Amino acid sequence: xxxxxxxxxxxxxxxxxxxxxxxxxxxxxxxxxxxxxxxxVQFTIQSAxxxxxxxxxxxxxxxxxFSGESVVGFDVDLARALGALYGxxxxxxxxxxxGLYDALLTGQVDLLxxxxxxxxxxxxxxxFTPPYFDAGIVLIAPVERMIRSMADVDGKQLxxxxxxxxxxxxxxxxxRLRTFQPMPYESAQYALDAVRLGFADAALVDAVSGRMYAxxxxxxxxxTQSVYALPYVIAVDADQVGLAAAVTAALERFQADGTxxxxxxxxx
Amino acid sequence: MITFLYTGLQMLRRHWYxxxxxxxxxVLLTSLIPAPxxxxxxxxxxxxxxxxxxxxHTRLTEEVDEWKIRQSLDxxxxxGAGTIVEFFPWAYLEPADDVYNWQIAxxxxxxxxxxxxxxIARMGFVPAWARITEDAAATTFNTLPPEAxxxxxxxxxxxASRYAGAVDHLIIWNEPNLAFEWGYQTVxxxxxxxxxxxxxxxxxxxxxxxxxxxxxxxxxxxxxxxPHGLDDLLYLQAMYEHGAADWFDALAIxxxxxxxxxxxxxxxxxxNFRRAExxxxxxxxxxxxxxxxxxxxxxxxxxxxxxxxxxxxxxxxHTLAALELAESWEWLEAMCLWVFRYAVPTFSYPDYFTxxxxxxxxxxxxxxxxAYARGQARAEDLWLPPPGT
Numbered sequence: 001x002x003x004x005x006x007x008x009x010x011x012x013x014x015x016x017x018x019x020x021x022x023x024x025x026x027x028x029x030x031x032x033x034x035x036x037x038x039x040x041v042q043f044t045i046q047s048a049x050x051x052x053x054x055x056x057x058x059x060x061x062x063x064x065x066f067s068g069e070s071v072v073g074f075d076v077d078l079a080r081a082l083g084a085l086y087g088x089x090x091x092x093x094x095x096x097x098x099g100l101y102d103a104l105l106t107g108q109v110d111l112l113x114x115x116x117x118x119x120x121x122x123x124x125x126x127x128f129t130p131p132y133f134d135a136g137i138v139l140i141a142p143v144e145r146m147i148r149s150m151a152d153v154d155g156k157q158l159x160x161x162x163x164x165x166x167x168x169x170x171x172x173x174x175x176r177l178r179t180f181q182p183m184p185y186e187s188a189q190y191a192l193d194a195v196r197l198g199f200a201d202a203a204l205v206d207a208v209s210g211r212m213y214a215x216x217x218x219x220x221x222x223x224t225q226s227v228y229a230l231p232y233v234i235a236v237d238a239d240q241v242g243l244a245a246a247v248t249a250a251l252e253r254f255q256a257d258g259t260x261x262x263x264x265x266x267x268x
Numbered sequence: 269m270i271t272f273l274y275t276g277l278q279m280l281r282r283h284w285y286x287x288x289x290x291x292x293x294x295v296l297l298t299s300l301i302p303a304p305x306x307x308x309x310x311x312x313x314x315x316x317x318x319x320x321x322x323x324x325h326t327r328l329t330e331e332v333d334e335w336k337i338r339q340s341l342d343x344x345x346x347x348g349a350g351t352i353v354e355f356f357p358w359a360y361l362e363p364a365d366d367v368y369n370w371q372i373a374x375x376x377x378x379x380x381x382x383x384x385x386x387x388i389a390r391m392g393f394v395p396a397w398a399r400i401t402e403d404a405a406a407t408t409f410n411t412l413p414p415e416a417x418x419x420x421x422x423x424x425x426x427x428a429s430r431y432a433g434a435v436d437h438l439i440i441w442n443e444p445n446l447a448f449e450w451g452y453q454t455v456x457x458x459x460x461x462x463x464x465x466x467x468x469x470x471x472x473x474x475x476x477x478x479x480x481x482x483x484x485x486x487x488x489x490x491x492x493x494x495p496h497g498l499d500d501l502l503y504l505q506a507m508y509e510h511g512a513a514d515w516f517d518a519l520a521i522x523x524x525x526x527x528x529x530x531x532x533x534x535x536x537x538x539x540n541f542r543r544a545e546x547x548x549x550x551x552x553x554x555x556x557x558x559x560x561x562x563x564x565x566x567x568x569x570x571x572x573x574x575x576x577x578x579x580x581x582x583x584x585x586h587t588l589a590a591l592e593l594a595e596s597w598e599w600l601e602a603m604c605l606w607v608f609r610y611a612v613p614t615f616s617y618p619d620y621f622t623x624x625x626x627x628x629x630x631x632x633x634x635x636x637x638x639a640y641a642r643g644q645a646r647a648e649d650l651w652l653p654p655p656g657t
Contacts, residue, residue, distance in 0.1 A: 060573050060575065096448075097617065098618075108452070116615075161579070161580065162580055163579075163580025163583070163632045164580055167580075168629055183652055184650070185652050188572060200655075230615060
C-alpha cells in the first residue's frame with residue numbers, strides 16, 4: 001500500500017504530461033454539438049423574431065418549386081417545421097441563387113434554406129448549420145451483385161449520365177482501376193434503368209436522382225453507397241449567433257424525433 | 269504607453285546583441301518560405317478559329333494563382349474563342365479614393381494579350397468609400413448613389429486610359445433591371461441612363477477608341493412596380509425614352525435558353541435564347557440599328573436539380589444550335605457563353621453552367637464547342653441509347 005502511495009507521489013511532477021495525453025486521446029468534440037436546447041432558446045427566439053423570414057430558391061425541386069401559386073418542397077416543409085417548433089410564423093422570401101447571400105447579409109431575411117452547401121469562402125460572415133441532407137454522388141447496384149465501392153467496379157459495366165458530375169467521377173475511376181466498361185446514358189434515369197434491367201452492373205448518380213428512382217421502383221432490391229458527400233445546410237448571418245444555435249438545436253431535434261426522416265420520405 | 273516604449277528601448281539597448289541575432293534568424297527563416305508559384309507568359313499565341321463570334325465569359329479576377337489564369341486562357345484559346353468577357357471589380361482596383369491597385373487586372377490583360385484573346389471588360393462592384401449614403405450598412409457592392417456617378421466615371425477613365433489598345437470594350441454595370449444588381453433599390457432606367465451620360469464622355473476622353481457597351485439586362489418578366497426588378501424589354505424601351513442612345517456605342521445582351529431549344533420562337537412573355545431578337549428590335553425601333561450588339565452571357569444549364577436546366581446532352585445540342593443561329597445575325601459581334609470556369613465551386617446549380625471544372629477538367633460541352641469553332645462535324649454517339657431500345 002505504502003509502495004503504491006509512493007509510486008503515485010512520484011507521478012505528481014508528471015501530471016501535466018498525463019493530462020495532456022488524456023486530452024489528446026479523448027474523442028474530438030462533435031462538430032454538431034450544440035450548447036443549447038430547443039427549450040432553452042425558445043423564449044429568446046419568440047421575443048426576438050415576430051416572424052422568421054426565410055430566403056428560399058423556388059427553382060430546385062423537390063426542395064422548393066412552384067406548384068401553382070405556392071411553393072412546395074422539402075426546404076419549405078423544413079422551414080415550416082422550424083417555425084412551428086419555436087412558435088414563430090414563417091414568411092418566405094423567394095430569391096434566385098445570386099441574391100441569396102446578399103439578402104441574408106443585408107438583413108432582408110433571417111436565414112437561408114435553399115439547398116445550400118457550406119461555402120468556406122463565406123465563413124467570416126455566415127454560419128452554416130450541420131447538414132440536413134446529403135446530395136452527393138452514390139454508387140447503386142443490385143443487392144446480389146455485392147458492388148459496394150470503386151474497387152468492386154473493376155472489370156464491370158458502370159452506367160452514368162453523360163456530362164454529369166457522376167461522369168466526372170467515372171473519369172477519375174477510369175484512371176484508378178485496371179478496367180471497367182463506361183456506359184454513358186443521356187440521363188441518370190436511363191443509367192439506373194440500365195442497372196435495373198441488367199444492361200449494366202452498377203450506376204453512379206447523384207443522391208437525389210437515386211432516391212427519386214427508388215421511389216418509382218419500390219420492388220427493386222438495390223444497395224446505395226455514398227461515394228462523396230454534398231451536404232445541404234441552413235445559412236445564418238454570423239452576427240445572429242443565437243439564431244444559428246437555435247436552428248442547430250432544432251435540426252438535432254428533428255434528427256432525433258424522426259421529423260427529418262418523415263420529410264425525406266415525403267419528398268424523396 | 270510612453271513608459272512602455274521607454275522600457276522597451278532600454279531592454280533593446282541592454283540586449284542589442286541578442287536582438288540583432290534574433291532579427292538575423294528571422295530573416296533567415298523567412299527566406300525558407302517557398303515562393304508562390306509563378307506563371308510565365310510562354311510563347312506568344314494566336315487564336316485559330318473558323319468562328320470568330322465564339323466568346324466565353326471568364327471569372328479570372330477571382331483567381332489567386334497566376335498559373336490558373338494562364339491555364340484558363342490557354343484552354344479558351346484552344347477552344348477557339350477569340351474573345352472573353354471578364355469582370356473587373358472597381359472595389360478591387362481602386363480600394364481608396366484615387367488610390368489604384370492594378371495588379372489583378374494587369375496579370376489578366378498580360379496573359380490574355382499573350383494568348384491573342386480580346387477582352388470585353390465588365391465594370392462594376394462599388395467600393396465602400398464610394399457608397400455615399402446615410403445608411404452605409406444597408407448598401408451592397410451594387411449600390412451607387414447618383415452623387416457618386418462622377419467617382420465611377422473617374423475610375424472608368426483611369427481604366428480606359430491604362431488599358432487603351434488592350435481593353436477597348438467596356439460594359440457599364442450589370443443587369444441594372446434587377447433590384448439585387450441595383451443595390452436593392454427600386455430599379456430605375458432614368459438613373460441608369462444618367463449613369464451612362466456621366467461615364468461615357470469620361471471614357472471617350474481617356475480612350476477615343478473605346479467601345480462603351482450599355483449593361484446587359486437580366487432576362488426577366490418582372491412587371492412594373494415589382495420589388496425584384498423590371499422586364500428587360502420594358503427597361504430597354506425606357507432607357508431609349510430617357511435618351512440613352514447617345515451614351516453607348518453597343519448593347520450588351522444576356523439571353524438564356526433555360527428549358528427551351530435555341531430555335532424556340534421569341535415572344536415578349538417568354539424567356540428563351542431568341543429573346544435577343546426582341547431587344548434588337550427595340551434598338552431598331554429607336555433608330556439605333558447602327559449600334560451592334562454583343563451577347564455577353566448566354567447558355568444552358570445542365571444541373572440535375574435546377575428547374576430551369578436541361579440534360580447535359582441537350583445542353584450541347586442547344587448550345588451548338590444557338591452558335592449557328594448567332595452566326596447568321598449580322599448585327600451581333602460576339603456570343604459569349606456563361607461561364608468558362610469558376611475559381612471555386614458554388615456547390616449549387618451555377619456550377620453546371622461551366623465548360624471547365626474547378627480542377628480544370630474539360631467537360632464534354634467544351635469539346636463540342638471546340639469542334640464547332642474548328643469547323644468540324646458534330647461528334648455522334650456520345651451516349652448510349654435508352655436501355656432496352
